Amino acid sequence: MLTLKNLSTAHRKRPLHNLSANLESGKIYTILGRTGAGKTELLRTVMGLDDISDGRLELDGQDLVKRPVRKRQMSMVYQQFINYPHLTVLKNVAFPLRRQGQSVSDANERALAALKLVGLAGFEDRMPAELSGGQQQRVAIARAIVKKARILLMDEPLANLDYKLREKLREEFPRLLAQNADGIILYSTTEPAEAMQLGHEMIVMHEGRILAKAAPEEIFEMPATVEVAKLISDPPVSIVDGTIVDGKLLLGGTALHSITDLKLPKDGSVQVGIRPDALSVGGDTPAKVVLAEFSGSDTIVHLSLEFGAAVMLVEGIHEFTPDQTISVSLDTSSLLIFSAEGENITERHSDG
Amino acid sequence: MGRTYNIIKYLCLLAWATFVVFPFLWALSTSFKDANAVTSGARYIPWLEFEPSVEGWTSLFASGSRGINIVTPFMNSASVTLLASIVSLGLGTLAAYGLSRFSYKAGFIKNSDITFFFISQRIMPPIVLAIPFFLMLKEIQALDTIFGLVIVYVALLLPIAVWVMTDFFASIPKELDEMAMIDGCTPIGAFFRVVLPNSTAGLVVAGMFCLIFGWNDFFFAFILTFTETQLLPVAIVSLNSSVTPWWSLSAFALISVTPLALIAIVVERFMSRGSLAGAFR
Numbered sequence: 001m002l003t004l005k006n007l008s009t010a011h012r013k014r015p016l017h018n019l020s021a022n023l024e025s026g027k028i029y030t031i032l033g034r035t036g037a038g039k040t041e042l043l044r045t046v047m048g049l050d051d052i053s054d055g056r057l058e059l060d061g062q063d064l065v066k067r068p069v070r071k072r073q074m075s076m077v078y079q080q081f082i083n084y085p086h087l088t089v090l091k092n093v094a095f096p097l098r099r100q101g102q103s104v105s106d107a108n109e110r111a112l113a114a115l116k117l118v119g120l121a122g123f124e125d126r127m128p129a130e131l132s133g134g135q136q137q138r139v140a141i142a143r144a145i146v147k148k149a150r151i152l153l154m155d156e157p158l159a160n161l162d163y164k165l166r167e168k169l170r171e172e173f174p175r176l177l178a179q180n181a182d183g184i185i186l187y188s189t190t191e192p193a194e195a196m197q198l199g200h201e202m203i204v205m206h207e208g209r210i211l212a213k214a215a216p217e218e219i220f221e222m223p224a225t226v227e228v229a230k231l232i233s234d235p236p237v238s239i240v241d242g243t244i245v246d247g248k249l250l251l252g253g254t255a256l257h258s259i260t261d262l263k264l265p266k267d268g269s270v271q272v273g274i275r276p277d278a279l280s281v282g283g284d285t286p287a288k289v290v291l292a293e294f295s296g297s298d299t300i301v302h303l304s305l306e307f308g309a310a311v312m313l314v315e316g317i318h319e320f321t322p323d324q325t326i327s328v329s330l331d332t333s334s335l336l337i338f339s340a341e342g343e344n345i346t347e348r349h350s351d352g
Numbered sequence: 353m354g355r356t357y358n359i360i361k362y363l364c365l366l367a368w369a370t371f372v373v374f375p376f377l378w379a380l381s382t383s384f385k386d387a388n389a390v391t392s393g394a395r396y397i398p399w400l401e402f403e404p405s406v407e408g409w410t411s412l413f414a415s416g417s418r419g420i421n422i423v424t425p426f427m428n429s430a431s432v433t434l435l436a437s438i439v440s441l442g443l444g445t446l447a448a449y450g451l452s453r454f455s456y457k458a459g460f461i462k463n464s465d466i467t468f469f470f471i472s473q474r475i476m477p478p479i480v481l482a483i484p485f486f487l488m489l490k491e492i493q494a495l496d497t498i499f500g501l502v503i504v505y506v507a508l509l510l511p512i513a514v515w516v517m518t519d520f521f522a523s524i525p526k527e528l529d530e531m532a533m534i535d536g537c538t539p540i541g542a543f544f545r546v547v548l549p550n551s552t553a554g555l556v557v558a559g560m561f562c563l564i565f566g567w568n569d570f571f572f573a574f575i576l577t578f579t580e581t582q583l584l585p586v587a588i589v590s591l592n593s594s595v596t597p598w599w600s601l602s603a604f605a606l607i608s609v610t611p612l613a614l615i616a617i618v619v620e621r622f623m624s625r626g627s628l629a630g631a632f633r
Contacts, residue, residue, distance in 0.1 A: 049530055069533040082531045086549040099536025143535070 001025065002151060002184050007045065007055035014041045016208045018055070023184050028177060030199030030216070031188040032231060038208035039188035040079075043153045046186065048072055059150065074151040075144040079159045081136035083128040083143075089115065090124035093142045114146040118176065134165040145179040152180045154187040158194070173198055192234050196220065204228050226271055226342040235276045235300050237336065240308035242272040252307030259332045263347035270345070273336030279303070279312035283329025292320035303328065376606075383408045383602035390598045408599030412607070420600055422607065425587035429567060430611070431498050432583060436505030437562035443506070444513025444558065449543055451514070452521035453529065467518055470511040478571045489576055496580045504572055509562040516561060520554030521547070556622040560615070567612055584608045
């Protein structure tokens with residue numbers, strides 16, 4: 001088990017603040033956060049590339065802080081495709097095995113198997129510069145998994161690939177990561193879908209802090225704070241101000257009468273999270289279109305409503321023009337209620 | 353418009369090329385002249401304008417009163433330049449790697465100050481260094497010796513090596529060394545196994561600068577030697593007397609330029625930064 005105990009760093013740009021977590025063997029942990037959230041810094045600190053200013057980092061109860069990088073039984077895949085440019089693909093992958101003292105033939109044999117696994121059989125004698133971006137990243141992945149390290153750190157490994165390649169590799173990842181099934185895998189990403197798809201557990205980070213750590217579906221269903229809610233879906237959950245008056249939820253002066261499955265808190269100010277699929281075209285709420293964009297086979301419509309700005313996800317490709325006034329309806333069953341301070345206080349009747 | 357531009361462009365290039373190449377052609381032409389041909393006006397084309405003679409070349413290797421000893425100064429220059437360049441490149445590369453990868457701080461002194469300290473040694477006028485160097489070499493009885501010159505040249509070439517290599521290492525992503533350490537290398541192992549093999553272009557450029565500055569230095573070679581350890585630039589200048597043998601001097605100058613020209617041609621292909629392709633994207 002990898003344990004972070006009140007871990008902080010004094011990194012000049014993106015320090016980590018008081019991180020605590022227990023990461024168990026045999027699990028994939030996806031770290032979700034925006035650029036600058038501290039994901040890379042966390043991975044670099046675990047790897048030993050950046051120093052800890054406070055707290056502890058332990059592997060199976062053993063202090064890791066004083067252990068040099070080369071002895072940490074970890075491997076890492078960078079966002080950039082880092083390979084050794086002077087070595088062939090085979091020698092690149094065999095490099096960590098040779099450093100472990102394995103014979104050339106043993107190292108090559110295992111490197112060949114790893115290359116086959118990542119779909120690069122036949123590329124052994126090529127130089128990294130002769131490969132495409134996707135192939136170069138596959139070499140880096142092969143080199144990371146060939147060691148069968150206790151901890152595999154992957155820092156946005158798909159970020160620099162084009163959409164198609166990203167999709168393809170993402171589909172292959174569960175199979176590739178199974179090579180490290182007994183280890184701990186930390187996989188950072190800015191994409192909620194990727195984090196949900198790959199992780200047994202998801203760690204949500206923001207400004208150097210861990211905001212949430214739980215199973216992806218748990219975080220998705222019940223984000224702990226407003227900030228988590230904003231991060232866990234793309235398009236994001238819209239947050240608008242609301243008021244509870246006489247047991248009714250008012251958004252911008254309009255009372256929502258249709259709320260039946262939410263236990264509303266006592267009267268006062270709240271923040272309300274509206275999932276992008278909670279809004280749909282047709283209904284009695286007027287909205288002005290601010291912007292419409294296409295994402296795959298969906299249309300994302302940014303709306304200006306009486307009670308604030310919100311994003312609506314519409315299945316299929318539809319034409320919306322800026323300043324167009326449309327009518328929308330709000331499905332209140334998936335609303336999230338947060339306190340004025342941003343804590344999730346949503347209670348559903350079905351929760352018992 | 354395009355044609356006129358091209359004509360002007362090529363005329364400019366031709367003028368510049370002539371300006372650069374002419375001294376060599378002049379020296380080459382003069383090296384095949386005898387005393388009469390040299391003193392009888394501007395003549396450049398052998399057989400048409402003057403009768404070529406190889407006396408300028410043969411005199412460099414002849415013995416006796418007509419001979420000029422080129423072999424000893426050539427070997428002295430080669431020894432001093434090569435030794436000093438190798439030592440400077442070795443020490444300079446290690447220093448540059450340290451400066452590019454690790455942060456040093458001693459009071460107000462930081463990495464950039466240390467780098468500037470190295471460079472500042474080249475900013476000072478050589479005459480400022482001449483007397484201290486002379487006194488120090490005299491103290492250790494290394495005046496007029498290869499050893500003494502190597503020490504001084506290392507001090508002069510080290511800043512160049514540090515400067516060039518610091519800049520080059522800064523262009524190598526530090527993630528490459530980190531990856532080597534993740535894969536099981538010590539920091540020194542990462543340097544020798546991964547960083548150095550990918551630094552050919554930088555080493556070649558720094559090495560070339562060291563060789564050029566070392567080989568062409570006249571000032572310190574003149575101040576710190578007398579008769580025992582004469583270097584090529586000093587030997588060439590010493591030919592200039594009441595009757596200067598311009599033909600021998602030209603041949604001498606061409607021979608002194610040849611090693612650097614040959615090295616430049618051989619290493620030119622290493623001087624591209626393309627060797628880092630595939631490291632980082």
